[in-house]
Amino acid sequence: MFRRKPRIDDAIYGKLMTSFGRVVDLDPFVARPARALAARVVAEDAALTAELDQRQYAGATEYHLRLLAGAWIMSHDGKLPVATAEVFEEAVAWRFGPMVKGGGRIAHRLSELARGGAERNTAAGG
Numbered sequence: 001m002f003r004r005k006p007r008i009d010d011a012i013y014g015k016l017m018t019s020f021g022r023v024v025d026l027d028p029f030v031a032r033p034a035r036a037l038a039a040r041v042v043a044e045d046a047a048l049t050a051e052l053d054q055r056q057y058a059g060a061t062e063y064h065l066r067l068l069a070g071a072w073i074m075s076h077d078g079k080l081p082v083a084t085a086e087v088f089e090e091a092v093a094w095r096f097g098p099m100v101k102g103g104g105r106i107a108h109r110l111s112e113l114a115r116g117g118a119e120r121n122t123a124a125g126g
Helices: 010-026 027-044 046-055 060-076 082-096 104-114
Strands: none
Touching: 010 027, 010 060, 010 082, 027 046, 027 060, 027 082, 027 104, 046 104, 060 082, 060 104, 082 104
């Protein structure tokens, strides 16, 4: 089935960031795993993260990814529709894509992990 990508602009992106910025950190059962998931993705591609942060501000990439991770966690908990997390994924990819070549893939990687579409590293310390 063909699905049209959401139309994203600066105003919509700002509203998504504001909305999730207000709720993700309020619930420790969302905030803690969201922080861990974002940190994992940032660590996996530290060079890309550094390039993206250089175009924004230090820690910006992890912050945006943390809010995206929170959206996925809330969708799994039934607190918001999965479609909302999907739109947020596309919005973060839309924001990062033009900044750095391949920048959008970091949002897709986080979403892949959040959806459970990748193998988990169950090794101690990993």
